[in-house]
Amino acid sequence: MSDKSGEGAGEQPERISEAEHTVMEALWQRSPLTAQEVCEEVCGPRGWSLATVKTLLSRLVVKQAVGTEPDGKRFLYTPRIARSDYVGTESRRLVDRLFGGRAAPLFAHLAQSEALTEDDITEIEALLRELKS
Amino acid sequence: MSDKSGEGAGEQPERISEAEHTVMEALWQRSPLTAQEVCEEVCGPRGWSLATVKTLLSRLVVKQAVGTEPDGKRFLYTPRIARSDYVGTESRRLVDRLFGGRAAPLFAHLAQSEALTEDDITEIEALLRELKS
DNA sequence: CTCCATCGTTTACATACGTAATCGACTACG
DNA sequence: CGTAGTCGATTACGTATGTAAACGATGGAG
Incomplete structure (x- = not known):
């Protein structure tokens, strides 16, 4: 081919x-x-x-x-490429490079560095509930 | 100066x-x-x-x-720089650039793209509980 | 029909990055 | 004492990136 x-x-x-x-x-x-x-x-x-x-x-x-x-x-x-695709790829790259592909450590880091607002936490809780539905 | x-x-x-x-x-x-x-x-x-x-x-x-x-x-x-500092800076940069500085959308993205394992979710739940302590 | 404002395209150039070979100094072996 | 291996430093070079000016076509104003 x-x-x-x-x-x-x-x-x-x-x-x-x-x-x-x-x-x-x-x-x-x-x-x-x-x-x-x-x-x-x-x-x-x-x-x-x-x-x-x-x-x-x-x-x-x-x-x-x-x-x-x-x-x-x-x-x-x-x-010609969707924003969500780009964002997904870039996020994945970061998680892979810095956290061995695991998202939890990234999350922990954001939490520790106070990068999480009250709203973020509330939202994430909601997302978690949805995931477990 | x-x-x-x-x-x-x-x-x-x-x-x-x-x-x-x-x-x-x-x-x-x-x-x-x-x-x-x-x-x-x-x-x-x-x-x-x-x-x-x-x-x-x-x-x-x-x-x-x-x-x-x-x-x-x-x-x-x-x-001469701590890994946690580097990781923090890089994470922040990504969140700022792609998610307007909000961590929740990043989290939502990881969730949607199946980048979250069962373990991640469990761990994050634990972290959340800690944050609310 | 002529001239100017705009297009997209081409060319430019400095810095960063990836990847490495080469060079001058020094040390350890013979 | 001379020589080979090793070290950091210097130089190299191609591609990517940031930033932009120069160029050629072209369409609209007069």
């Missing part, structure tokens, strides 16, 4: 960098967007120029993390 | 890369170690050469993440 560069199904997605992730967040929030619109969302907070956003968008297109759709002269950009 | 490059207390620690982290884990496991010994721990699993470990160690020394102590001809390397 020519797995040359076709689209098969077995492409493990390329890593998305932190700057790129910022752009993804904008697209997950609302899409499709033009480069201009993405910039309006993120350039301010990050102190970026439009050029930077354009670069990041191209790289994300190459990585197949966002897709384009022509709209007259310009493009509309849309995420 | 001269915050020039002295040692004050206000140095936010430089990022430790993934490869460097592998070396840190070896040192957290047991220390002090020689470069040789670190290599014995990690070169196999990662397919690294001793040279690579040496490079990573130097970079970690520059980043002040590990300290050295002369031992005759060679050095003994020791972590």
Whole structure:
């Protein structure tokens, strides 16, 4: 089988960098967007120029993390990977790397470092109850 | 105040890369170690050469993440940052970046993606009970 | 039809990272 | 005393990342 560069199904997605992730967040929030619109969302907070956003968008297109759709002269950009997938992968990576794949130690750490608010605790209790249903 | 490059207390620690982290884990496991010994721990699993470990160690020394102590001809390397600090920082970064700083959504994600084992759940329940004590 | 504002694309460049070979100093063996 | 092994330090080099300017096409204003 020519797995040359076709689209098969077995492409493990390329890593998305932190700057790129910022752009993804904008697209997950609302899409499709033009480069201009993405910039309006993120350039301010990050102190970026439009050029930077354009670069990041191209790289994300190459990585197949966002897709384009022509709209007259310009493009509309849309995420091609779900936020939940990204978040899941990243979370898993962290848990694997730092806690030997076990979630409990991560939880313990968050608890100890006071990263858990009252609300978090209440919510987690609710989730636990659901899990045991 | 001269915050020039002295040692004050206000140095936010430089990022430790993934490869460097592998070396840190070896040192957290047991220390002090020689470069040789670190290599014995990690070169196999990662397919690294001793040279690579040496490079990573130097970079970690520059980043002040590990300290050295002369031992005759060679050095003994020791972590200068606690694993729990590193783990805490990294966890926080992830939670901030992906979950708006809230731990509950992270937890929900782990739960949904089946990243939680029975044991995890039991342990977390125990932790929760402790927190509410 | 001409000119300008915009697009996306290409090129740029500094720093970080992964991975390692090489080099100068020193020590231990013969 | 000379030589080989070992150590940390220096240098190397390709790719990734952050950040952006330059370029060529093109569509709309006049």
